[in-house]
Amino acid sequence: MATTAAAGAAQSYTYTRPSGIDGGLLGLSTSGGTTESGPQPHPHFFSGVLTQAAPAAAALIGLADVAQTRYHQPRPTGFRDPVVTCNGDRLRLESFSACGGVYARLDVLETAMDGEVRERGTTNVDVNGPLREALARVGGSDPLHLAVGEEELAVTTMDGAVVEKKVPLPDRWLRGFAEVQVITAGFDPRAELSGHDAVRFLRSLPRGRGGTAWAVPAGRTLRLAPRPAPGAICLAGPERLRTMLPLLRFARALRAYGPSAKTGTGPTASVWELELPGMRYVLTLSPERSRGFSGEGAVLDALATDEAAGDADLVGALLSFEPRVEPDLLAERAGLPLDRTKAALVQLGTSGRVGFDTAEAAFFHRELPYDPSRVASLNPRLRSARALVEDGSVRFTGDDAAVVTTGGGERHVRFDGDAASCTCPWWFDHRGGRGPCKHVLAARIVRRDASVEAVR
Template sequence: MASSTAAAGAAQSYTYTRPSGLDGGLLGLSTSGGTTSGGPRAHPHFFSGVLTRPAPAAAALLGLADVARTRYFQPRPTAFRDPVVTCSGDRLRLESFSACGGVYARLDVLEAAMDGEVHDRGTTNVDVNGPLREALARVGGSDPLHLAVGADELAVTTMDGAVVEKKVPLPDRWLRGFAEVQVITAGFDPRGELAAADAVRFLRSMPRAPRGALWAVPAGRTLRLTSRPSPGAVCLAGPERLRTMLPLLRFATALRVYGPPAGAQSGPMSSVWELELPGMRYVLTLSPGHGRGFSGEGAVLDALSTDEAAADADLIGALLSFEPRVEPDLLAERSGLTPARTKAALTQLGTSGRVGFDTAEAAYFHRELPYDPARVADLNPRLRAARALVEAGAVRLTSGDTAVVLSNEQERRVRFMEGHATCTCPWWYDHRGERGPCKHVLAAGIVRREPGAAAAGAEAAR
């Protein structure tokens, strides 16, 4: 796969040996370039066998494709953005992101729903096109659906030589969203579970028109929507963003909801909504606002700002091998790092697309997104600005927990206390840390961790 990565308007180019299609009971998903356990491959072949639950699998794949081509704050279809597929041996994970960057979708096809041969492990893109989408909408019944994710080299050489090339705009916020989601959801806990019948009633009763943030509060066997947060509540910002779950309700066995701790004064938050299907999980992660993407949440900035985490990430990354679950304790033992440094390294790996997070199993998983990891830091303007402040010698520590940062000829005062930081700048006043640290807090944090950085910056400034 070739890619063009020029700033905010980057486009991703995909090359497939043929279009994906559904023909005679065979669902053939064509692969573009990707990473396997044996290294890079132009057209990896991961799986061939059957989907034992064809109707829910087809409906969930259709939902995944619909998320990828939707801009929720401007409800109109956009170009297809091909899903990312990871084969981890006992499961297939298919991931996509909405065009607006505010909804992350994942379909986990687990061992109970697939029967066949795993040819390799790794990550790639798969082609999704209009005819395939129409064919998926017609799948029904209980007959097994044959599935091939990629084709072996012999099959490729016997094709007619036709090559499918697609160039799709992938804004930088798309990549940044992938990084933010895994960091944000790693701190979530289960907040509610509804049985099938209760899940159907709840999801079908949601308001259809776009509204502000609502809150789902556990109430007996169901969830009750309110306009005010409360302890134990889960934010539901833009309930219409769950609509791709509605066609799946006839297959659902449960609905689970995950979120961070909430209180009576909480502002809008992200949330995870997981629909359990026979042998599968269809997961939607929603940003804190209907028109708000994940790329601006800033959850990864602290991790990106440390050189130590970057070095540790190289070590931990070398130990990954497309496991369905990444075990931090085992990685810490094998690497010799402390659990805290191992966790920071996993966060760093997430920012480059090398790990995701599964709230159902409360575990990281290994995958390799087809993007250049070196781009990630450049995609965060606050981090770039913070490093520029440090290099300009604009940070002065006044004590162990306070700093003054000169920015745009104004002094901003930063204070660190009990794991949190405050700043006197307008950004902090507007967001109070809910969208990650401001550039002043990041710059002060860099100098606190690396005292030599301030001296080097001041010398450079002179």
Template sequence: MASSTVTGPAQGYTYSRPSELAGDLLGLSTSGGTTAAGPREHPRFFSGLLTRAAPAAAALLAVADVAQTRYHQPRPTSFRDPVVTCNGDRLRMESFSACCGVYARLDVLQPALDGEVHERGTTNVDVNGPLREALARVGGDDPLHLAVGADELAVTTLDGAVVEKKVPLPERWLRGFAEVQVITSGFDPRAELPGPEAVRFLRGLRTGQAGVLWAVPAGRGLRITSRPGPGAVCLAGPGRLRTMLPLLRFARALRAYGPAVTARSGPVASVWELELPGMRYVLALSPETHRGFSGEGAVLDALATDEAADDAELLGALLSFEPRVEPDLLAERAGIDPGRARAALTQLGTAGRVGYDTAEAGFFHRELPYDPERVTAMNPRLRDARALAEQGRVTLDAQDAAAVETDGGSYRVRFGGDGASCTCRWWTDHRGGRGPCKHVLAARIVRGEAVR
């Protein structure tokens, strides 16, 4: 029987034998998947019809295009494997760019599905050359049958069928999935453009333009500027939205999400959502083209909280691949207050067990092949902070201050209503914009706010 393993830089799968075509029998080896009832050796998630074939095929191709693109320092890269989750009333297909600076998700919603949900769960699939060619031939009147099962994402058109096997999930993707949900869960809607304005805005972008730009409301549309201001949405590298261009013939609306900014704000992440018939295509962009979500450090505070870690274990047992996770309901079922439930959801997000949907302002359940034992290894700042705390390098001067001794010098950490600050170079350079430094994390651990 196949098993999942963690080796080298990727967390992937092993198979009992390779897939093969023998005569008219296509044998596909599988490593199983995760469902609401637990691990399954041969799970079947969905089989049926995508009622809007052309936009679904084009959007799936867009998700695949992101997965094989390196937007920062472009160079040839191999195909990557989108993650597919069946949440019962919808299918979510997610991927990251090779540089980890762009997150893509296609939500195929109930109006676009006509079939049978066999189980809810998560798997990953390879969308490479043969499948891409089959999807490219799908027209508006072609039927599109979709099966997400133990070892396949099968797309059937009038021209025949193509089946692709599952392939490994890179470790940087795991870190990126964790970071992007923590970052985007603090976003609010900033702009909404109807279909014609969405087309005009996206086609008007200079996709070859580099640097950080800002989109500000202007009438019924958006205007690009070089400086931020109230209501603006960061757009670092307009070319990172180019996978939306083939979808514009189906576009019904474009929505932008981001944090509140001022005229003095630096680059921040943003989310761009294209509404299609019965589905949504979503892109999250990192603050700058050279910055990948996997290195943002937004998860470190959540990873450093004892109470949230304990609550996350409790809430994790209550999740059942819901399309929308309700914190208040989970809190009631778990017997904890809603604030603790939300902190626990953030903790679950650091393990890739929940994602965040800005359109519905809510979390959703998914399961990734994430090894908790590798959390520290994947977050060196957290590893170094734990070492500083364990070695007695942190001295609490007062309730709101601490001294942290390292081999490179002594640093002063202060806690206030707006968060924590430090005298180290990391904090001076980033001002908390890329997560806390190791000195702040170490001080929080010693203060009793952090980690096991």
């Protein structure tokens, strides 16, 4: 897979040859990755047939389109190579938009794969302009041979030289993987449309750069409304679903997932899943087009917990690229309570080792080359909270109340069970909708440390 530069400015990919289509073979060239048998420079995951060639090719193009698009303040950007995980019974391909506000995933399921799984693990695959052009010419009902890995790749460079890429990798891209996993793990199914109704709904979406709309159930379909209502799904920037349009001729169903909404609910993230023959194309949209997932703050409480970091080492050692990670079974195997196991999974998500599949309401295992401590250090709120703790700026005035002294004055934090509130401007603006403020985080750290010390 890629090697991240110390400053986090770029990620380097090395391939023995470019990905491409030669005759009836789609060869996806892999960079270094992690497998069940350990790190490998160019892992070989799958050799066989894609039984649904045309929808797979169109979905791969959609994934590539997301990866090179900035939906907020658009400007030209290059390809970022998708992450591919082989979980044995499926292939998962993932990417983020260049602006960090759209997460895309293509799940190629067992029914669309006929061949041999050579290895389980995670890597990056080369995506390039010529490959995209070749995928656009794939059609008809003929199956397409697929090789994920280099043993059977028929596409080579003329001089046999390796292919090397250095791709800018914004820090928000790293944090986005963690945030999406935590946010979507709390979502429930909100709507399901048949293939025909999905086509009508998606084609009715506005073409321009729209603001935040709400998809409200209306009979067998959905209609857009300017304000939330019970049962509505937030659809911020409806044009961000446009990569689904070329897939509509294959659509079997469209499903939407999100949190519970009611009158007065603020913008939220949402998941839109297009069911295709033997596969799923999934887009997760941030609450607003201008908001990338990196700033949502959903992982901050878990990142601030030393206990979860220790549990993550134990839980992580038990993962084996399962397509479904069951917290109950994992808790039993690890000998941990369920709540601590779930917190450990959040920690593992901060280093890209765990994702969440809303279609199956289950975690899945993957491996990315990101250091969780680096991801934590990239979050300014967490850095500020720890600085407040180190400076002794947190003083508890009761079991559920604390005063945090800052350069801007005193901030009062109150706890109500698992919830907390603060008197700072950040809390006034967001009401916890974008994670805890630095004052709440600092108070929680001090409160937790005091609880641990009392037990000792």
